[in-house]
Amino acid sequence: MSVLSGILIDGFSYGMILFMISVGLSVTMGLMRVINLAHGGFALLGGAAAHWLTTGIGLGYFVAVPLAVLMTVLIAIAMERVLYRKIYQFTELQQVLATIGITFLMIASVNYLLGSTILAIQIPAAFTASIDLGFRTLPGHRLVVIIAGLLIAAGLYVLLERTRFGIQLRAAVDNRNMAASLGINTVKIYGLSFGLGAGLAAFGGILGAELLPIDAYYPLRYMVLFLVVVAVGGMGSIAGSFFAAIGLGIIDTAARYIVPEYGTIFFFIAMMLVLTLRPRGLLGKA
C-alpha cells in the first residue's frame, strides 16, 4: 500500500513538473505550429538563473525564483522577435534543425558562463522537511510541486476561459487566419504566449531541479520527454498536456519502482500506443 501511495505521489509530482515545463511547448506548437526543440532550454535558463541568483549573488529563494522566471521571459520574448519570427515560415524539418541549433547555442552559453557541473538551487529549509499527512509522510518539496502544479493548471484555466487574452489565444489556435481577419493582433498573441510558455518552463525547471537536475546539457537530455508529453496530450491543448503529463509521470514512476532495469521503456511504449491509436494526441486540436 505504501508502495502504491509512493508511486502515486512521486508520479504525480513528476507529472506536475512535466506539465509545467511542457504546457508552454504545447501552446507554442498548437498556436504557432512551430516544433520548438529549444523549449527545454527555457527550463535550463530559469534554473541557471535561479542558481546564479541564489548561489552566486546570495539572494533569497523567494526573491530569486520570480526574478529568474522574469529574466527567462525577457530573453524568450527577445528570441521570439529575432529568431522565431522567421522560423514560423520554415518547413517542419527546418524548424527542427533551427531549434536544435538554438538549443546548442543555449547549452554552450550556459556552459560558458556557469560551467558544466550540476547547478544546484538552494531550497529553503521548510521545503526539505517532511510533512505528515496522517496516512503518510512525504517530503515537503513534493507537496510544494503538486500544489504549484495545480495552481498553475487552475490559473491557466482561468486565463483561457475567463479573460480576453484567453479567448483571443483560443481563437488564434483554432484558426489563425480567421482570428487575424477579425482584428485579433496575432503577432502580439504569439509573442505573449511564447513568453508565457517560456516563463512556465523556467518555473517548472526550477521547481523540478530535484527530480530533473539542472546542468548545461539539460535541454538535450530531457527534450524528448517534453515532446512526448505534448505529442500524447495533443498540440494546443492545455488540458491534454495536463492529463498526458500526469499519466506519463505515473507510468514512468511505476515502471521505475517495479522494473527498474527497463527504465523509460514503458513511457515510450505508452506514447507509441497513444500515437498509433490517436495520431493527434489525446485532446489534440492541431
Next chain:
Amino acid sequence: MTMDTNLEKTSPARGFRGAINRRTVLDLALIAVGIAAFFIFPDNLGFMTRVLIMIIMVLSLDLVLGYAGVATLGHAALFGTGAYGAGLFAVYISADPLLGLLVGAIAGAIIAFVSGLILLRANGLTLLMLSIAVAQVLQEIVNGERWLTGGSDGLLGIDMDPILGIYAFDFIGRTGYWYALIVLIVVFIFLKIIVASPFGLVARGIHESPERMRAIGTPVYWRLVGIYTIAGGIAGIGGALSAQVTELVSLESLGFALSAEALIMLILGGLGRLYGAIFGTVIFMTVHHTAASIDPFNWLFVIGAMVLLVVYFVPEGFLGLPQKLRKHLGLGK
C-alpha cells in the same frame, strides 16, 4: 520554382547507364581523395574510418529523408541494430567480417521493416516522435538485457577474423580503413543505381506529391516501407562496420544524439543528392574533431552557429553554396 536549379532531380531516369555516365568524374575524384587520405594522414586512420562509417549512415538517411521526404530523428535505431547484430554474431557465432556485414544489413532491414510499418502510417510531428520512441525503446531493451549485450558497459569481446581469410585487422587501423572505404564505395554505387532507377523516381514522386502518386496507382505506403527497409539495410551495414572496426558496440549507437548528428550532417551537406551526405559528414566531423581538440567545451557554439547559418541562409546545404554565391556575385543564373 525549383525547376532551373534542380536539373538533376527532374531529369528522366536513364537507369543503369544513366547512373554511370553522370558525375563519374566527381566520383572518381572522391575515390582518389579517399585513397590519398590514407597516405596523407597516416596518424588519423581511426578518425577517418569513423568518418567513412558515418558517411554510410548519412547516405542511408539521405535515401529516407532527401529522396523519400520522411523526416526521422530515430535513424540510429537502424544503425545500432546493425551494430549489435553484427557484434553479437561475431562474439557468439562467427567472427567472419563479411558474414557480419550481411548480418548487420539484415538486422537493420528487419528493424526498419517492422518499425516502418508503424512509422510510415504517420507524418509530421507524430512520425518524428514515433521514430524517437522506436530508437529509445530499442536502447532500453539492449540496456536491460545486460547479460547478452553488456548493457551500458557496451558489447566487448569482438575479435574479428581476417577479411577473406587474408587481411587481418591491425592496431593502427590500416585494414579497417581500406575495408570501410571499399564497403562505402560499393554502397555508394548501389545507392546511385537505386536512385536513378524507377524505384528511386517513385521515392522522389512521393516526396513531392503523395496524392498524385496515389492517383497514378502507386501503393505509396508500401513503397515507403520498401525504401525505409533498404535504408535500414544500408544503415545496418554501417553499424556492422562500426562494430567490427572498433571491436566494441556501445549504447550510443542507438542514441538520440547520433540520430540528431546524422540529420545535421545531412542538412549541412544538402539533401537529396547523395554527395551532400559525403560533404556534410566530412565537414561536420572535421570541425568537431578540430574544435573539440582546441576547446572541448565551446564547440557547441560552433555547431549551433553553423546549423543556424545553414538553415537560415543556405537551406540547400553545402552543395547549394556554389549557386548561392553565383547569384550573389551576379554571375551565371
